[in-house]
């Protein structure tokens with residue numbers, strides 16, 4: 001099977017901002033993009049993106065999950081990066097038009113069509129290290145995907161990291177390229193030294209998130225996750241899972257969680273932990289590695305609440321359960 005996100009639909013849709021307005025979106029080959037080598041993005045990382053999915057339903061229709069939320073976040077990321085303002089309505093139409101054009105290629109569940117809107121600063125001005133790009137380009141890529149983690153993958157092993165930051169604290173809620181490059185060093189080192197798949201960034205003992213997914217702790221009928229602040233990425237999957245957890249009668253606590261409390265709760269046999277994200281969906285965490293010691297979470301395998309929450313989410317996404325929150329956009 002090809003790796004997640006390496007297969008692309010041969011066309012994308014593109015709009016350019018010239019400093020005053022967005023151009024009429026156009027379909028274009030998705031294997032090239034002509035920008036000046038001095039473009040702002042290539043030097044000063046003025047770039048942000050989104051990741052969302054379209055799903056095929058049993059009646060053959062295709063629906064995009066939480067398009068409005070992802071558009072709002074792209075606009076917010078762009079604002080925080082001083083990129084030109086995103087036109088959410090225009091960008092929404094670009095996404096719907098592109099998915100509609102390739103609707104036949106949307107895989108059946110558990111596969112889906114991964115959608116990657118990207119916004120980059122294009123002004124050729126290498127003297128602008130401290131000022132924004134006047135022009136930009138917004139394009140949308142499509143990638144048919146299967147599961148991110150194979151079905152029989154054991155629960156994840158992650159390193160609890162207290163010293164390193166994932167990114168600069170004021171950049172946490174921005175879905176911007178530089179943040180991932182910034183987390184790569186600590187993540188590669190953790191894999192090499194501790195054989196872990198991910199790093200859970202907990203600066204000063206404050207449990208935040210991993211490189212590209214949010215962290216949830218489930219202790220009996222209580223779900224604990226960090227309350228929204230500017231230090232971490234506000235996941236749409238996180239928000240959806242919290243909504244469904246309340247539906248299932250769980251008490252949701254959005255608050256600070258310390259490493260000490262995490263380890264104490266993880267030791268209980270029924271405790272569960274999971275990572276949430278569009279790609280990972282909801283993936284169980286089985287082992288925490290902390291200061292060279294291993295701490296299993298509960299029994300060290302996926303627990304029943306994690307499985308139930310993931311099922312509730314994918315049932316709505318794939319049309320097996322009613323869309324009671326209006327999360328789906330038809331294409």
Ligand SMILES: *Cc1c(COP(=O)(O)O)cnc(C)c1O
Nearest residue numbers: 212213214233235236237277278
């Ligand atoms: C994208 C992302 C998430 C998950 O967000 P979703 O909207 O659920 O896909 C979490 N953390 C980081 C750092 C991310 O980049």
